[in-house]
Amino acid sequence: MTRSNGIYPFVIEDPDAAPSARSGLPVVVVGAGPVGLAAAAHLLDRGLEPLVLEAGSQVGANIAQWRHVRLFSPWCLALDPVSVRLLEQAGWSGPDPDALPTGADLLKRYLAPLAALPALASRIRLHTTVVAVARRDLDKVRSPGRDQLPFQVRVRDRDGRLADLQARAVIDASGTWTQPNPLGASGLPALGEADAGGRIAYGLPDILGADRGRYVGRRTVVVGAGHSAATSLLALAELQQQAPGTEVVWAVRSATPRPLVGRGSAEADELPARGRLATDLAALVEAGRIELVSGFRIHTVEPAIDRVRLAGDHVQGDDVIHAQNLVVEADEVIAATGLRPDHSIAAELRLALEPALESPTALGPIIDPNVHTCGTVPAHGIAELAHPEPGYVVVGMKSYGRAPTFLLATGYQQVGSVTAALAGDQPDAAHHDQGPPAAALCTINRDLLAGVQRRHHLLPSAPTASSGTTATLGGTAADWSAVTCCPSLPG
Numbered sequence: 164m165t166r167s168n169g170i171y172p173f174v175i176e177d178p179d180a181a182p183s184a185r186s187g188l189p190v191v192v193v194g195a196g197p198v199g200l201a202a203a204a205h206l207l208d209r210g211l212e213p214l215v216l217e218a219g220s221q222v223g224a225n226i227a228q229w230r231h232v233r234l235f236s237p238w239c240l241a242l243d244p245v246s247v248r249l250l251e252q253a254g255w256s257g258p259d260p261d262a263l264p265t266g267a268d269l270l271k272r273y274l275a276p277l278a279a280l281p282a283l284a285s286r287i288r289l290h291t292t293v294v295a296v297a298r299r300d301l302d303k304v305r306s307p308g309r310d311q312l313p314f315q316v317r318v319r320d321r322d323g324r325l326a327d328l329q330a331r332a333v334i335d336a337s338g339t340w341t342q343p344n345p346l347g348a349s350g351l352p353a354l355g356e357a358d359a360g361g362r363i364a365y366g367l368p369d370i371l372g373a374d375r376g377r378y379v380g381r382r383t384v385v386v387g388a389g390h391s392a393a394t395s396l397l398a399l400a401e402l403q404q405q406a407p408g409t410e411v412v413w414a415v416r417s418a419t420p421r422p423l424v425g426r427g428s429a430e431a432d433e434l435p436a437r438g439r440l441a442t443d444l445a446a447l448v449e450a451g452r453i454e455l456v457s458g459f460r461i462h463t464v465e466p467a468i469d470r471v472r473l474a475g476d477h478v479q480g481d482d483v484i485h486a487q488n489l490v491v492e493a494d495e496v497i498a499a500t501g502l503r504p505d506h507s508i509a510a511e512l513r514l515a516l517e518p519a520l521e522s523p524t525a526l527g528p529i530i531d532p533n534v535h536t537c538g539t540v541p542a543h544g545i546a547e548l549a550h551p552e553p554g555y556v557v558v559g560m561k562s563y564g565r566a567p568t569f570l571l572a573t574g575y576q577q578v579g580s581v582t583a584a585l586a587g588d589q590p591d592a593a594h595h596d597q598g599p600p601a602a603a604l605c606t607i608n609r610d611l612l613a614g615v616q617r618r619h620h621l622l623p624s625a626p627t628a629s630s631g632t633t634a635t636l637g638g639t640a641a642d643w644s645a646v647t648c649c650p651s652l653p654g
């Protein structure tokens with residue numbers, strides 16, 4: 164059955180339809196991150212057969228690379244309720260819903276136990292990289308019968324061997340972590356950036372842990388204006404306390420870096436931990452412990468003996484015409500300039516991408532970071548995620564393309580709607596589009612976790628734990644509309 168979302172048609176599976184070439188095939192999920200695993204749990208919940216293909220050696224392989232980082236949202240916003248129910252049946256003892264997990268906690272306490280459940284474990288293949296997805300027997304140009312054909316999913320195993328699998332549908336939850344934006348202000352790598360690779364770390368190095376030796380007693384410039392940049396700056400400032408020769412420079416494109424704008428206090432912020440991050444950073448800049456270089460548009464990375472030199476325009480406000488040349492020299496560079504999606508695996512499929520963000524076209528306007536923070540993105544589902552290629556859907560972090568405002572809560576909502584559509588449950592697919600805002604998800608998870616704890620006799624058999632839940636987070640559902648929560652902004 165085909166339904167139109169007003170923009171592109173997409174196929175809703177009809178469980179009563181006659182067997183087709185796709186019958187009996189699994190739904191392939193690309194990536195075993197939190198959203199991919201949630202997709203698998205939702206598929207099982209709906210009686211559909213998932214096959215999760217994960218490039219890494221473990222589930223949550225991308226999160227493992229930022230395991231030392233504490234999330235800015237609490238457990239109750241990091242859990243998928245359908246997955247929690249599966250875990251609960253297996254005797255899982257859940258975390259404190261108000262605590263802020265680190266990436267390592269997320270892996271150890273949630274993703275690893277979830278993936279170990281027999282129903283899921285047998286359906287996850289590690290060390291399996293999806294290199295391409297196409298329609299079996301039809302290239303991108305050919306249309307007749309396209310909807311009825313299965314997908315051909317080409318995978319590479321750990322020995323480099325290629326193989327083709329078939330799938331009735333493909334849910335791409337492969338994230339964007341491995342595609343960092345470059346330092347260049349234009350979006351192109353700065354000239355010389357590739358050659359200086361040894362002195363540039365992309366993302367979130369473990370400054371106080373495994374990577375300490377690289378930064379201690381040295382001068383590091385952090386480029387970017389999001390929470391990834393803020394997290395690295397605070398870690399460097401702590402290192403500076405331990406080793407006073409450590410110098411910290413913060414380079415941003417804008418006149419005032421975003422974490423310092425607006426609601427920068429623990430009291431004013433809905434998420435106190437994130438508010439503290441902004442106030443701490445502002446205090447460090449004011450105290451001169453972090454040297455702030457604003458209005459810096461990087462064009463070249465020049466080699467210097469044992470150092471690296473970032474050169475570009477120094478812009479006052481938005482006055483690019485009268486920009487001055489500026490050079491910033493450092494021992495190390497941390498590029499926290501955001502992430503972008505890699506759609507190359509879908510080159511033989513028919514995609515419709517929003518031109519600026521590279522998200523699905525219909526999703527673009529409602530996640531546009533020029534207009535929205537993560538808290539103001541409306542609930543959405545299959546209608547906004549569908550591509551002209553029926554049965555191929557991108558969910559999770561990758562669905563947002565270059566927009567830095569993705570929240571796990573949104574990803575869980577997306578897979579609820581997508582799997583409902585695949586199961587032929589049209590009302591539920593649409594209902595999920597209207598699904599709960601973040602604060603409501605917290606309430607649902609809080610109730611589930613309270614049930615788990617009661618069963619473990621950690622709580623008295625008192626009534627629901629949900630009363631006053633959002634108050635603990637310092638806000639109602641409406642307050643969440645003011646949340647700004649971007650892990651990485653281009654600067």
Ligand SMILES: Cc1cc2nc3c(=O)[nH]c(=O)nc-3n(C[C@H](O)[C@H](O)[C@H](O)COP(=O)(O)OP(=O)(O)OC[C@H]3O[C@@H](n4cnc5c(N)ncnc54)[C@H](O)[C@@H]3O)c2cc1C
Nearest residue numbers: 194196197198218224234235236293337338559560570571
């Ligand atoms: C530092 C940081 C902090 C964050 N904090 C929060 C927070 O507090 N709250 C919040 O809600 N969100 C937060 N986010 C945003 C987001 O929720 C996370 O990025 C989350 O990990 C996204 O989940 P995902 O499943 O979409 O993608 P990922 O976690 O990136 O998982 C993608 C998976 O796909 C695999 N993969 C990739 N390519 C392939 C391929 N071709 N074939 C097979 N497998 C592949 C990867 O190995 C990986 O396991 C944060 C993000 C970052 C980077």
